Amino acid sequence: MTDKKTTDAAPRRPEGALRRGWTTGCCATAATKAAFSALLSGNWADSVTITLPKGEKPAFPLAEPCLEGDFAEVGIIKDAGDDPDVTHGAHIRARIRRLPPGSGTVFKAGEGVGVVTKPGLPIPPGEPAINPAPRAMIEAVLQDVAAAHGTHPDAEVTISVIGGAEIARATWNPRLGIVGGISILGTTGIVHPFSCAAWIASIHRGIDVIRAAGQTHAAACTGSTTESAVAARHDLPDFAFIDMGDFAGGVLKYLRHHPIERLTLAGGFAKMAKLAEGHLDLHSGRSQVDLGRLAERAVALGGDAALATAIRAGNTAMEALALCTEAGIPIGHDIAASAQDVALTESDHRIAIELLVYDRKGHLVGERPFKK
Template sequence: MAEAPGTASGREAQLARTGLRPGWTTGACATAATTAAYTALLGAEFPDPVTITLPKGQRPAFALAEERLVAGREAMAAVVKDAGDDPDVTHGALVRSTVRPLPPGSGVVFRAGPGVGTVTRPGLPLPVGEPAINPVPRQLMRAHVAEVAARFGGSGDVEVEISVDHGAELARSTWNPRLGILGGLSILGTTGIVVPYSCSAWIESIRSGVDVARAAGRTHVAGCTGSTSEKVAVAVYGLPEDALLDMGDFAGAVLKYLRRHPVDRLTIAGGFAKLSKLAAGHLDLHSARSQVDKGHLAELARQGGADEALATAVAQANTGLETVQLCAARGVPLGDLVAAAARDEALAVLRGAPVAVDVICIDRAGTIVGRAEPRGPRRG
């Protein structure tokens, strides 16, 4: 991939100042491969590098890693995905497009090749049975097919089969199996550009998880900060897999999306330290972006009956979990107080949406150290 984005947005300009290198989405890679393959199918040379136009006008160029032509029948081109400096599971994956002619009037038909998943559950932006090639990459590929057809005298009626080498294995590290996308990866991207550490893919997966749960008729979902809290939520409530949201550090993403797309009940489950951040009003729970506020914990301890000596010890504790242990030894239910404060903060973010919220705080071993029972929506 030889060329950097040509038109930088404010966000991309800020990224440039950080020194982090952007990359390309699987959708951009699939579009580049499709453009090269269809060009060759119509009798021209494989363009290498192949240049495409992204939704915001950038014109990156992609080197071809592989190409194959069976004249008149099919052409295949492949590019290596470069995710830049983002820790993307698909970085380095080989994205292939095989293009075959179809009868006039067929349009562009998409197929899932090896390593690309198929949608098996409702709630996603694609019908059940469709290859997991999202709407924006489809639109981008259709536009480039039309452009190549106009340039080289084709009809634009083609089958486009997208595949990703080792995609089925890579997909096990994504949300796809839980979302009902089976057999491989999704072909994603709205701008074509991967912004390092933007976390946009994770947040989009949270939203898709809510959509799938709602489509399955789930009325109770759990936003969990990790696998241990997820196991606790399942043990306590017996929730099915499609009701579990891998919230990670993005409490705000869960709450803001449920505000617009509510379910009857949300359980928030996570480690005590992370949920103490939510209790203090933080919606991003990552350690680099928010810290445990021991002064706030000391104030909660006072509200729970702690004397000044205990409150001072809480404020000076080394870790969040130590504050729980100090209070438990003196009969002050700090875990429950944090859970209740986190619940109330969540209800404030929901802004009266019809979602009841309860909270479970755990320690590293998965033991419940605090709990707040469900409370209905806050009005006003």
């Protein structure tokens, strides 16, 4: 579960030092502490401070507190820092009701928080999409507040996110079988801008869902253009598509230990050219297309010296592809073959892999059939 999603145009990383932010789980925990404190004391503070798993102590102003009858409810406005997180600015609320001693903590999904419907995720079907780490953080603050007031921590915790159902459409939740809203996430409570770890964790959860559903064929694609092309080629359910983005290594290394029968690995020519040379992180800021190697490939496939010179003098991989296409050199298939070899090695030959290479318009320019 994640708040990020692959698009053809990834957000550009700002220059300079980046400001950290707070996860949805952190905000839900802060709202829970503030609401439970108010429920027990009868008063609202101006702000609330929580202690995160690694010792940080962020403070949050309260949004729209409400103390009425047997419940207290309050919101926290999420600040994701400089991360391009779709939940930045979201209004995350916690409503707390006391339960009889011994009842434990009962989590409920309010408006805008999703409910898990498929197996394979850290939370079982039927439960609110509140991940284990935020649940543990929430239970910890309930215990702390209860101890400070000399009472028991048993409570019903309803987490909601205003507009969460709309926000969820820009996440992977619908594909993972999380319906009705976003997930409450975070292990440390901190959002690290442009975090690779968050994306790779979401890839892993997608594979877990595929395996739990008994789906034997999945597709990992670098973006929406290639995904649409693969969807037209293979009749796969929506959840069988893995939003790989630039993280080919994140997919292949996880499948090495959590295999399925067949994987279609698809991407644009430039990214697959990087994979063909052994790069597992396909981001333009972390790996570059080697035009010299493309020129060498073109010559090996029958291209002349003039073609090689033109490729080396070019600016982009797509320019090299266009030059080879015009000269009748099947460089796309050559890239597909080499990329498939790399993918098979990284997955330890545990799965059969089909490799598909597309141009920017979604036209197939290279392929290799399933091979193990």
